[in-house]
Amino acid sequence: MDLVLQYADEYLLDRAYAYVLPHPPVPALLAAEAKSNLTYSALSASTFAPEPLIAATSSLLGRDSLVRQTTSLLAIALVAALILYFSICSLSYFFLFDRRLEHHPRFLPNQVRQEIVSSLIAAPAIDVLTVPWFLGEVRGYSQLYDNVADKGWAYFAFSAVWFLVFTDFAIYWIHRLEHHPRIYKYIHKPHHKWIVPTPWAALAFHPLDGYAQSLPYHIFAYLFPMHRMLYLGMFSFVQLWTILIHDGDMISGQFWENYINSPAHHTLHHLYFTCNYGQYFTWADKYFDSHRDPVPELDPLIEALKVMRKKGLVDEAGNPIKKGKTE
DSSP, rough: HHHHHHHHHIIIHHHHHHHHOOOOOOOHHHHHHHHHHHHHHHTTSOOOEEEHHHTTTTTOOOOHHHHHHHHHHHHHHHHHHHHHHHHHHHHHHHSSSSSGGGGGGSOOOOHHHHHHHHHHHHHHHHHHHHHHHEEEEEEEOEEEESOOGGGHHHHHHHHHHHHHHHHHHHHHHHHHHHHHHHHHHHHHHHGGGOOOOOOOGOOOOOHHHHHHHHHHHHHHHHHHEEEEHHHHHHHHHHHHHHHHHHHHOOOOOOGGGBBBBOOOHHHHHHSSSSSSOOSSBSSHHHHTTTOOOOOGGGTTHHHHHHHHHHHHHHHHHHHOOOOOOOO
């Protein structure tokens, strides 16, 4: 997040803070001296002082201000989360999600609207809980590093794999513990309101639930070295994956589904509650006896098509019935 904040400061926030909280006018003598010092430094380095540096000094809140960093991170994280949510969920819902599932008997009235409203309520609260972790990254307390050469390409590749393994195992146990009767009804039950979820349910959590399941991603950066750009990429991938596993896809019988916790696995988790707690992989569910195979006969589309047949919307083969014009 420190990279995101750096670019946001350079191209937007320096000017925004200077406009909202401008620095008091500098006396002419001091301004001339500052300009002389900047010119001297620029000439000695055979370059000119970058505009963002000058802009950063024109606000009462400099880039190192704790108040400014906190405010900026709150705004950036929330805006980025909502942009990703609405863009990827829209693509997934309109191009991947099988809209026939909306006829399933356990699909709620106005469910899509409810999922979006729930997500919009949860996102700001999760944002507030998460910002301290981002703030720690910005202020240099994490294990994130800048140069690939510091650790080498082999470690660069290993850290990506280790990130997936570490967070998958941690989330498995957080998720499974959230299904304990003493916890479930208070924190995780709101997410299981969506028995047949759509991609819009990806952020429709109780805020504490969403935050708890995100903790492994943040903790990782404080325990293990990882390249900043790689961490940003992996963190973005996590958000994308969370949306895609809610697309209701029950494609089964694929070799990779023996190892990958696919949308089909997560669809069964919402239908049956006590299986498939993993995030990316199936190994933890298989080892700890909570795995359920996504076989065709468990596809929720079967029940949805039964309802559609009763309504005269599809024939016995599941093909849409075109209604002729009435005279």
